[in-house]
Amino acid sequence: MAKARARTTGLRLRLYIAGQAPNSVRAVANVRAICDEHFASGHELEIVDLFKHPERGLADSIIVTPTLLKLAPLPAQRVIGSLSDTTQLLMALSAK
Amino acid sequence: MKTRTPANVTKFATGIQGFDEITNGGLPRGRTTLVMGGAGCGKTVFALQSLVNAAHIAKEASVFVAFEESTQQIIANAATFGWDLPALVKKKLFFLDARLSPDVVKAGEFDLAGLLSLLQAKATELHAKRIVFDGIDVLLGLLDDPVAERREIYRLRDWLAQTGLTATITQKVGSNEADQRYSFLQFMVDCVVVLRHQVVEGSAFRNLRVMKYRGSDFAGDEFPVSVTAEGMQLTNRGPRELTYEVSDQRVSSGLPRLDHMLNGGYHRGSNVLISGAPGTAKSTLSGLFAAAACKRGDRTLYVSFDEGAAQIVRNLRSVNIQLAPHLKSGLLRMYSTRTRGPNVEDQFGALRDKVREHRPECLIIDPLSALSTKLSHLASADAAQQFLDFLKGEGITVVNTSLMEGLSTDEATATGISTIADTWIHLSYIVQDGERNRALTIVKSRGTGHSNQVRELTLSNDGVSLTDVFIAQGKVLMGVARWEWEQEETAAAKRTKVALELKRLQLQLAQAEAAARLQVVHTEMEARSAEIALLADATGTASRLLKTDRAVLRKMRHADAEILAGSRRVERPGTPITSGRGAS
Numbered sequence: 001m002a003k004a005r006a007r008t009t010g011l012r013l014r015l016y017i018a019g020q021a022p023n024s025v026r027a028v029a030n031v032r033a034i035c036d037e038h039f040a041s042g043h044e045l046e047i048v049d050l051f052k053h054p055e056r057g058l059a060d061s062i063i064v065t066p067t068l069l070k071l072a073p074l075p076a077q078r079v080i081g082s083l084s085d086t087t088q089l090l091m092a093l094s095a096k
Numbered sequence: 097m098k099t100r101t102p103a104n105v106t107k108f109a110t111g112i113q114g115f116d117e118i119t120n121g122g123l124p125r126g127r128t129t130l131v132m133g134g135a136g137c138g139k140t141v142f143a144l145q146s147l148v149n150a151a152h153i154a155k156e157a158s159v160f161v162a163f164e165e166s167t168q169q170i171i172a173n174a175a176t177f178g179w180d181l182p183a184l185v186k187k188k189l190f191f192l193d194a195r196l197s198p199d200v201v202k203a204g205e206f207d208l209a210g211l212l213s214l215l216q217a218k219a220t221e222l223h224a225k226r227i228v229f230d231g232i233d234v235l236l237g238l239l240d241d242p243v244a245e246r247r248e249i250y251r252l253r254d255w256l257a258q259t260g261l262t263a264t265i266t267q268k269v270g271s272n273e274a275d276q277r278y279s280f281l282q283f284m285v286d287c288v289v290v291l292r293h294q295v296v297e298g299s300a301f302r303n304l305r306v307m308k309y310r311g312s313d314f315a316g317d318e319f320p321v322s323v324t325a326e327g328m329q330l331t332n333r334g335p336r337e338l339t340y341e342v343s344d345q346r347v348s349s350g351l352p353r354l355d356h357m358l359n360g361g362y363h364r365g366s367n368v369l370i371s372g373a374p375g376t377a378k379s380t381l382s383g384l385f386a387a388a389a390c391k392r393g394d395r396t397l398y399v400s401f402d403e404g405a406a407q408i409v410r411n412l413r414s415v416n417i418q419l420a421p422h423l424k425s426g427l428l429r430m431y432s433t434r435t436r437g438p439n440v441e442d443q444f445g446a447l448r449d450k451v452r453e454h455r456p457e458c459l460i461i462d463p464l465s466a467l468s469t470k471l472s473h474l475a476s477a478d479a480a481q482q483f484l485d486f487l488k489g490e491g492i493t494v495v496n497t498s499l500m501e502g503l504s505t506d507e508a509t510a511t512g513i514s515t516i517a518d519t520w521i522h523l524s525y526i527v528q529d530g531e532r533n534r535a536l537t538i539v540k541s542r543g544t545g546h547s548n549q550v551r552e553l554t555l556s557n558d559g560v561s562l563t564d565v566f567i568a569q570g571k572v573l574m575g576v577a578r579w580e581w582e583q584e585e586t587a588a589a590k591r592t593k594v595a596l597e598l599k600r601l602q603l604q605l606a607q608a609e610a611a612a613r614l615q616v617v618h619t620e621m622e623a624r625s626a627e628i629a630l631l632a633d634a635t636g637t638a639s640r641l642l643k644t645d646r647a648v649l650r651k652m653r654h655a656d657a658e659i660l661a662g663s664r665r666v667e668r669p670g671t672p673i674t675s676g677r678g679a680s
Contacts, residue, residue, distance in 0.1 A: 020207030027204070050210040054217030057210055063194045064238075065210025068203075078197065081204030088203040 011035075011043040011093070012072040018065040019051040023082040027066035030083035038090065103309040108226075108262060111149025112142065114330025114605070118315040119306060122146075127310075128256050128263040133291030138302060138323055139266040140170065141177075142291065143228040143676050145327045146264065148224055150181045151188035157222040159190045159215060164231030164268075167191040177327045184367075190218055196238060208235075208248050212255045219261060227256075229265045236278060246280060253284050286310040291321070305328060320479055322441030325449050331441060331482040340408040347458070347493055350384030350417075352561035357538060357547040358519065365491040366542070367484055367516055372523030376534055377553055378497040380560055381521070382460045382648060383412040383419065385495045389458035390422035394493075397456035398430045399447060405430035408462075416559040429454045444483040451490070459487060461496040480627060484516050518542040523553065526574055533574035536562060552578065 015031055028047060029075035035043050050057045050065060060069060070077035070093055077092045107121035116122045123129045131139045147158040160171055170191065171181045185191060193530060219227065229235075229252075236245045250351065256263050266282060268501045282288050288307040295301070302321040306314045319330045346361040349368075355361040362368050370378050370387075382398075389396045398419075400408055408430070409419045422428035432452050433443070451459065464480065487494050496517075520539040525532050534553040538546045551562040565574055640671045 001378070016210055018207070018213060019206060021209040024209070050213045052192050054214040057214040058192075058218070061193060063196055063211050063235075064206040064208060064215065066206060066209070069197050077201065078199070079201045079203050080196070081202050081206045083203050084205075085203040088201055092201040092203070 010073050011039050012046075012049060012070070013036075013043065013093075014046045014060070014069040016048050016057060016060070016062045016065055016067045018039055021065065025065050026082040026084060027068070030086075030089070031068060033092070034083070034086065034089060035040060038093075066093055107312075108146075109153065110142075110146035111153065112145055112328050112330065114319060115328075118319065118330065119287075120313060123262065123264065124309070124312070125262050126260050127286035128246050128253070128265060128284070129287040129289060130281050130285040131264060131266045131289045131291065134270065134293050135268060137291035137293045138321060138328055139268070139291055140165070140173075140230055141291070141323060141328050143168045143230055143264045143266050144170070144174060145179075147189060147226055147228060148177075148184065149328075150179070151184050154225075155188070156226065157188045157190070157224040158226040158228070159192065159219055159222070159224050159402035159556035160228045160230065161192045161194045161211075161215065162230045163194050163234040164544070167193045168197065170230075174312050176325060176326060179327070188222075190224070192218070192224055194235070199522055202238075205241075205244060207244075207476060208240075208251055212251070216255070216259060219259065224261070226262045226264070228275065229263065231268065231279065232265050232281070233268045245278070249278075249281060249284060282308065292318070314391060320441045320482075322443075322445030322479075324442055324445030325378060326445075327453075327536060328449075329445060331444065343491070347394075348385075348388045349381070350386075350388035350605075351381070351560060351562060353551070354521075354536070357549075357551070357562075358541055359545045362495075363419075363491060363543060364520055366490065366493060367488060368493075368519045368521065369498055369517035370495060370521045370523065371539075374499065376525060377555060377560070378499075378523060379408065379462050380415055380417070381523075382462045382495050382497055383408070383415075383417045385458070386460055387412075387419060387422070388416050389493075390419075390425075390427045390647055393427070394457040395455060396422070396428045396458040396460070397450060398428060398453050398460045399450070399462065400430070400432045402434060403432060403462075405432050406611060408432075414557070415555050416557060429456070441479050444479045447483060451487070451492070456492060458493045459495070461494065463499050464496040472476060479514055488516075519544070528574070530579050531575040531577070535565070535574065 002061050012037070013031065015027060017028060031045065036047060039075050050062065060067075064080050066080070066082060068083060068089075070078040071077070079089060084085045105127075106125040107119070107123060108125050109116045109122040131142050133139050144160065147160060150156045150158055162169070165173075172182050173184065174181050181189070192215070209589070215227065218224070236248070239245045239248060252265075265285065267278060269278075285308075287309045290305045290307050290526075292303045292305070293301070294303070302323070303318045304321045305318040306316060321328060321330055323329075343364040345364040346355075347364050348355050348361045349358070362385075370381050372378050377540050386396050398405070398408070405423075409423070412419055420430060423430065429450075431447075433446070447461075484494065484496075517540075517567075519541040522537045522539050524535050524537070526535050529531075536553045538548070538550045552565050554561050554563060563578070565578060
């Protein structure tokens, strides 16, 4: 899984996907694009495929895929969907 | 309800009494069942109970996915049932809290693929055979797009088919029949169970109906459902063969005179209905039966509505019926409850639980008609019948009382109790001469000869007794009128007795006179006989004298030849004269 690290903004994301499901594939592309565009200076993105690591989904109570967790900075946020709604996504990620 | 189940549909029992019967074995194994209904119908209980049963009976593990309630809530709600969920959760039952927090941000389309892979991993780990999706409507509501909804449901269906899990999906539907939003769910699954909650005249009823069951027969009627401490159960009113064990044994009613009227008492295992107006001593007769049962050593359960156990014990003590010792010994259990309960079915369900707990041989329900407003509704009359039926099956002798003003058969038939009652005793008031007295009649008694006479029931500090009533001038006499009548009767009897004695003496006298007269006649007869004999004697002597005289005369005439012969003859009179009486 691709991981991009940066410490300047401290943005930590975890994206849960379900293999090659269309929504999941779209979400991966969308989150990457957003991060590159708006948080290029520094972010951390972890992508977890539930097909491979289902137990991790349990730990984070994942119900639907894709689910994006904003772990830091607080407050934590949870975004579901293919992340094609950029406005909603940006609002969630910059929520303070 | 014939068993004509194709071999390819195997079933697993839900442990919900009645449901397994109407579906010939339970839910289809390896298939999906949809349970739909409004809020508070018991969908979650239905789904959960089948999993608990699987864990307890088949020792099989299950997964429960809760979209609407938290795991803690479900476990807390189920704590009223004796399922011991916390213990099961550790080993056999996995709960997944699948609620989406309300502050989740939705940014695009999503699906269930991740959830399903996660569930598959868990199911494999536990070797789970069953899965429940509780509140699928909540999840579908999130998708908020008919196309997406359908797509995810098909995803779910394919996943279930692939895993081979036996699934139950519950779905909340509005009471509005037009609420067909997720109707495609019904077409997708193999079995559809509809739960319904309705309020009739202020009383709540739950019903269950199997709407569809692919590849299996089922009873498609709506069945009343009750939820009690043991979980959900159906009071099955499907056609069932009546195969009770019947007993010839008699048990005492507690009132010797009544036993006598019934030719020996109630039949063991029979159902006795005591009906009557308020205050006609229905409870007293029930109490008598309870006390007699305990004295025999029968385990007894006394169920009362709207009257506390302590009060009943006190009231019965006033007519010398002692229940307290039996309560202390544990032979007698009393259970008092309010008429206004959550649900008639639940009330009978609770009674069933009490019966299973105490295992009584005799049961008193005082009064069964406490539920009368509810009994006016067909479904609850049904519930009552089902309950009495159940008791009969258990061989329990039941005495139930019913508040009834007149002896109106309409009233009794409406409740349907009269038909199931084997013995029906009616108590009434007869008001006359400014008095109100209690009368007891046996309306019917199956399989026992019984008196057709009305008896007066009297209560006193010493106890209860039955007395004959008198019928005079076409009126039944009771109370003081009866007492007066009795006094009068006694006096009349005395008068008659004296008169008879007098008559006897007179006749004796007449007889003596006749006998005396007879003696006189007899004596007279003898006198006459003597006279006759005397007369005859006299006649004989006279004729002999005549012959002698003739001979003397011949001699005087000198007739030679005749003299010789005559001399011989003369010698003859020498024979004794006494013998001459016979010749006379």
